Amino acid sequence: MAQATPNTQKSKSRIGKLVSNVTFWRGVVAILVFLALWEIGAQWKGWFGYMMPFVGKVAPPTDVIAIWMEVGQQPGYWLSWWLSSVRVFVGFLAAMIIGIPFGLAMAVNKYFRGIFFPPFEILRPIPPLAWVPASIIFWPTTEMSIMFITFLGAFYTIVINVLGGARSIDVQYLRAAQSMGASQWDLFYKIILPGTLPSIFVGAAVGMGITWEVVLAGEMMSGGGQQGGGGLGFFIWGSYMGGVMDQVIVGMISIGVAGYISSSLIRYLGHVCMPWRRMF
Amino acid sequence: MNTASAQANSTSSADAATKGAISIRNVTKIYDPDGVNVLAVEDCSIEIAPGEVCMIVGPSGCGKTTLLNAIAGFHSITSGQIDLDGEMLCGPGKPLADQGADRVVVFQNGALFPWKTLADNVAYGPIVQGTMTKAEAYGKAVDMLAEAGLSGVAGKYPGEVSSGMARRAEIVRALINDPKVLLLDEPYRAMDALTKSIMHESLLEVYDRTKVTIFFITHDLEEAIFLGDRVIVMTTRPARTKKIVDVKIERPRDYRLLSSEEFRVLVEETKGAVHEEAVKAFEAGERELA
Numbered sequence: 204m205a206q207a208t209p210n211t212q213k214s215k216s217r218i219g220k221l222v223s224n225v226t227f228w229r230g231v232v233a234i235l236v237f238l239a240l241w242e243i244g245a246q247w248k249g250w251f252g253y254m255m256p257f258v259g260k261v262a263p264p265t266d267v268i269a270i271w272m273e274v275g276q277q278p279g280y281w282l283s284w285w286l287s288s289v290r291v292f293v294g295f296l297a298a299m300i301i302g303i304p305f306g307l308a309m310a311v312n313k314y315f316r317g318i319f320f321p322p323f324e325i326l327r328p329i330p331p332l333a334w335v336p337a338s339i340i341f342w343p344t345t346e347m348s349i350m351f352i353t354f355l356g357a358f359y360t361i362v363i364n365v366l367g368g369a370r371s372i373d374v375q376y377l378r379a380a381q382s383m384g385a386s387q388w389d390l391f392y393k394i395i396l397p398g399t400l401p402s403i404f405v406g407a408a409v410g411m412g413i414t415w416e417v418v419l420a421g422e423m424m425s426g427g428g429q430q431g432g433g434g435l436g437f438f439i440w441g442s443y444m445g446g447v448m449d450q451v452i453v454g455m456i457s458i459g460v461a462g463y464i465s466s467s468l469i470r471y472l473g474h475v476c477m478p479w480r481r482m483f
Numbered sequence: 484m485n486t487a488s489a490q491a492n493s494t495s496s497a498d499a500a501t502k503g504a505i506s507i508r509n510v511t512k513i514y515d516p517d518g519v520n521v522l523a524v525e526d527c528s529i530e531i532a533p534g535e536v537c538m539i540v541g542p543s544g545c546g547k548t549t550l551l552n553a554i555a556g557f558h559s560i561t562s563g564q565i566d567l568d569g570e571m572l573c574g575p576g577k578p579l580a581d582q583g584a585d586r587v588v589v590f591q592n593g594a595l596f597p598w599k600t601l602a603d604n605v606a607y608g609p610i611v612q613g614t615m616t617k618a619e620a621y622g623k624a625v626d627m628l629a630e631a632g633l634s635g636v637a638g639k640y641p642g643e644v645s646s647g648m649a650r651r652a653e654i655v656r657a658l659i660n661d662p663k664v665l666l667l668d669e670p671y672r673a674m675d676a677l678t679k680s681i682m683h684e685s686l687l688e689v690y691d692r693t694k695v696t697i698f699f700i701t702h703d704l705e706e707a708i709f710l711g712d713r714v715i716v717m718t719t720r721p722a723r724t725k726k727i728v729d730v731k732i733e734r735p736r737d738y739r740l741l742s743s744e745e746f747r748v749l750v751e752e753t754k755g756a757v758h759e760e761a762v763k764a765f766e767a768g769e770r771e772l773a
Contacts, residue, residue, distance in 0.1 A: 378582075
């Protein structure tokens with residue numbers, strides 16, 4: 204076990220590992236090539252006098268970065284980040300807190316499933332955005348209604364994944380546990396819950412993506428008044444209304460980065476919570 | 484109490500076993516999915532002595548597992564009675580046996596919990612039964628894994644070890660409960676011949692040490708004769724006992740037995756009966772399709 208080779212590998216820092224990783228560099232090169240093509244396409248008119256379709260209408264990355272540097276010094280931009288992140292976080296967390304027990308309850312109890320699954324299935328296809336008007340009426344503040352629709356965005360995905368995951372647990376695990384004298388609570392807590400964890404994290408990852416999609420749309424529609432204003436969605440909308448296209452792109456990329464950070468966090472959490480899946 | 488008796492078990496291995504007598508009397512099981520009666524087991528009677536290794540051989544789908552499930556308490560029986568050490572598990576008025584750690588099952592495809600390390604898997608039974616504290620159970624699990632030659636992998640997850648190691652750990656997980664009977668449902672089915680032979684010797688070694696009653700389902704006749712005290716050949720569905728073969732080969736046994744004359748003779752004697760049922764099962768399967 205404790206040979207010299209794995210030890211020296213372990214002593215390498217994470218960054219050291221990253222730098223020596225071919226996959227990492229492939230990704231870096233891919234992004235650089237993409238940016239270069241974008242730059243060339245966007246600059247084509249200035250350089251050759253002919254406007255490239257689509258990409259020619261967009262600001263080149265160099266301009267976007269310049270604007271970003273400028274925008275990055277304004278507290279308003281970071282406030283947008285903060286506001287959107289809080290909405291996503293609250294909606295997502297609520298979806299997890301309510302969705303996981305709800306899904307598990309439907310998985311383990313046929314009466315509960317019989318009562319709640321049909322209405323759930325009718326509500327599920329309704330897009331969260333269709334809830335916007337109703338949500339504005341339901342909730343006292345716009346802030347809360349935005350959080351509510353972000354909650355809806357993640358909730359259905361999480362519940363469906365939890366339900367499917369819990370019900371597909373191999374019956375042999377349950378029988379093995381029962382034959383060793385496990386109580387109902389042991390079965391739930393030590394078999395069904397860990398057995399469902401992988402599905403919970405799949406649901407969380409997908410749900411997190413939907414949450415970002417929904418929060419942006421919610422913010423765009425909120426109109427950025429005193430209540431429920433700001434956020435990256437409103438940043439984009441406001442920039443578009445003000446005719447600052449470079450800033451729109453800054454907003455778009457910001458969302459991409461925010462989504463990436465969120466899903467990385469979930470992957471990391473999954474890694475911590477499910478050590479047995481590390482070798483897969 | 485559990486600890487004490489388990490220790491007693493491993494020290495006084497040569498003593499004749501006193502627990503784990505199974506009495507299956509006139510058991511019939513009819514499955515009734517969608518109103519179509521399927522007679523899985525018909526009027527089946529088997530007496531298993533304490534500490535016996537009883538091998539059940541029969542064609543696929545003949546109802547062997549139904550019998551095991553009835554003993555384990557996974558499925559009810561339609562009529563008849565099954566006793567364990569004189570106490571009724573299931574029978575008239577109580578079609579479904581209670582599940583209990585006195586009858587631990589080792590499954591076909593392996594059922595170690597993938598989210599627990601081998602040691603945590605083994606420690607699971609005593610912890611949920613409340614017979615040991617977590618620390619005691621874990622310590623005992625590590626000891627027992629070491630006894631089974633698995634000390635190096637006690638901290639690993641099932642997905643990280645070979646299927647042979649996983650299966651051995653699973654038997655350790657059953658034994659830590661100090662069961663009266665081990666119920667093995669084709670545990671070595673998907674293994675290659677070499678791994679299988681190692682598994683067999685390791686099971687024999689465990690048996691010689693613990694003298695636990697073993698109810699072992701297989702359709703590998705040579706496996707049955709190599710391991711068993713008695714081989715019970717079942718008919719194709721509905722399962723009844725067709726032939727009972729006493730294997731009077733001395734223990735401890737090892738792989739050399741496989742090439743011995745007495746082993747060959749026993750296999751030859753029994754092969755016919757098994758083959759006949761396999762052919763019947765095959766033809767029945769064709770009729771069902773036609």
